[in-house]
Amino acid sequence: MRQTKICITPFSAFDIPALTDWLSQMTAKGFRFSMTTGPFTIFEKSTPERMQIHLEPIRGAVKDDEELNALYEEAGWIYWGMFRNNFYVFACPNLQAQAHTDPETLDYALKRFLKQKTAAGIVLLFCNILLLGLYHKGFPLRFEGYLDTYPPVEMLLEHGVLVWILSALGLFCIDIAYLLGLYRLMRYRKEQKNNHIRRSRKGIGWLTALGALILLPVIINTAQIFFGLDYRPYDLESSGFVTLSDIEGEDFPISERDFYSMDYISHGGTLLSAEYWYFQQYGAFGQNKNPNDVPRLEISVRRYPLEALALLRMEEHLHGSNTYLPVQTATQMEPSVGECYYAAKEGWVAKNGQVHLPGGTFLLRKGNTVLVADYYGEQDFSHYAEQLLKMMEHL
Amino acid sequence: MGGKDRAALTEPMYYVLMSFLHQEMCGIEITEFVERKTDGRVRLGPGTLYTLLGKFQEEKLIEETQTEGRKRTYRLTEKGREAFLEELERLRACLLDGEEEL
DSSP states (O other): OOSEEEEEOOSOTTOHHHHHHHHHHHHHTTEEEEEEETTEEEEEEOOOOOOEEEEEEOOSSSSOOHHHHHHHHHTTOEEEEEETTTEEEEEESOTTOOSOOOHHHHHHHHHHHHHHHHHHHHHHHHHHHHHHHHTGGGOGGGGTTOTTTSOHHIIIIISSHHHHHHHHHHHHHHHHHHHHHHHHHHHHHHHHHHTOOOOOOSOHHHHHHHHHHHHHHHHHHHHHHHTTTTBOOEESTTSOOOOHHHHHOTTSOBOOSGGGBOSEEEEEOOTTSOEEEEEEEEBOOOTTOOGGGSOEEEEEEEEOSSHHHHHHHHHHHHTSSSOOEEOOOSSOOOTTTEEEEEEEEOOEEOTTSOEEOOEEEEEEEETTEEEEEEEESSSOOGGGHHHHHHHHHTO | OOSSOOOOOOHHHHHHHHHTSSSOEEHHHHHHHHHHHTTTSSOOOHHHHHHHHHHHHHTTSEEEEEEETTEEEEEEOHHHHHHHHHHHHHHHHHHHHHHHHO
16 A cells, blocks of 8 residues: 555645645545645655644744744644745644734734745746747747748757747746745735634646646756756767768868867757757858858757657648659668758859759658758769768767 | 824734833744733733744844744843833823723
8 A cells, every 4th residue: 555645736725724624634544644746745654633623834944843843833833844945844633733923913924925925926927028028939929921931840850949839838837836836825814813714726836837847848958058967069970860971982082170070079958948959060161152052061950858759840841942852772761751852952053143053952861860961062972871870870 | 203203003012022021032932921910811822922023123122132942032122112102101191091081
């Protein structure tokens, strides 16, 4: 038989009468309050008994108060622990026992607690600003009218819109729950004065839990960024990536400028962004020359958290500006496993005389990973499908 | 009356302040004092006493003198004594008013 029971706290963490009733009912069912963690309340299996529960607002530092415990114990109460950082929980078998015998003093305690929680609300507001500020680049309205340039999957995962939406949604739930909790506390204070306590409805606690659940991936994502886990580059050598030298030949001069000739694979990603690999190489071009006049290779790979997103991203590519044709690979792939497309590009000369090199673009999907490899140059890039597939397998 | 007007004290507040007049006290001793003094008429719940001790400390009416294990001892400050005497004056005036009208 399980010795503990974990429940989502159904009421606001400031709703004293509702929480008191709930903890009391759980005790009568044989579940004694033990502790809270996030939106959950943990109970220990015990003998069902009728107990009066009292929640004493925590004053100042959040720690066990020995003097308070001694006072309560002397009056026949038992200390059970802390409910979040809000209350000390006391229980008493005497259902007539009174923790507060002076309504005016109780009103003072509630007023003080309300002030404390209002100040904590300002801290919460600051956290809102901080989190949304951190992910401000994903603010969806920034992309208004740019949907042609940034299709949904790219917008959501690669431009941080998803993490912004989750942050905003999670914070909204938590903020609303907090405000409703403060309102409930204010109402309780008033009801206490009038000696007429109304019952609360469940729900605010679930809203907090929903907010916490939505914010959980955002918190993990933020931690990954703060601990530098979002960028993990590695050496080109032994990476298995196709290089410009593979296509143009070993003697082909590669640009010596760092930006145009990467000797590493840019690699990273967080929980809420697609894992990515990026690599580019340009041929050597002279001073004041356009880098686009020389052969170049650019490989970009994204691994999406769901295969459905990879499929959607493929659709977006296929409906883009390139005319892709399916390619039969020797390592035949089932359509459910992967797809391979190639779009050949013809070279052309602009009116100003600038030469645009011919080339081609491979579009490959294997499971939830999508690769786009762009090549500009005189060599035939179309037979690199197998190599690119092999490369993807090593990722 | 010095400073800003103080609101009338409730009975528990009055008796808690009174308990410190002659000696330093800890929480449990205060409860016993009030119960003895009022023959059980005024009861101090643990929540009430805890809140009052915090409130009086914040208002500098009492101050902590020592902590010994789970026991914290307090004493009345000059401001606390004044507050008690003001309340006593108020209560005396109330009593006189009532007697005059009888």
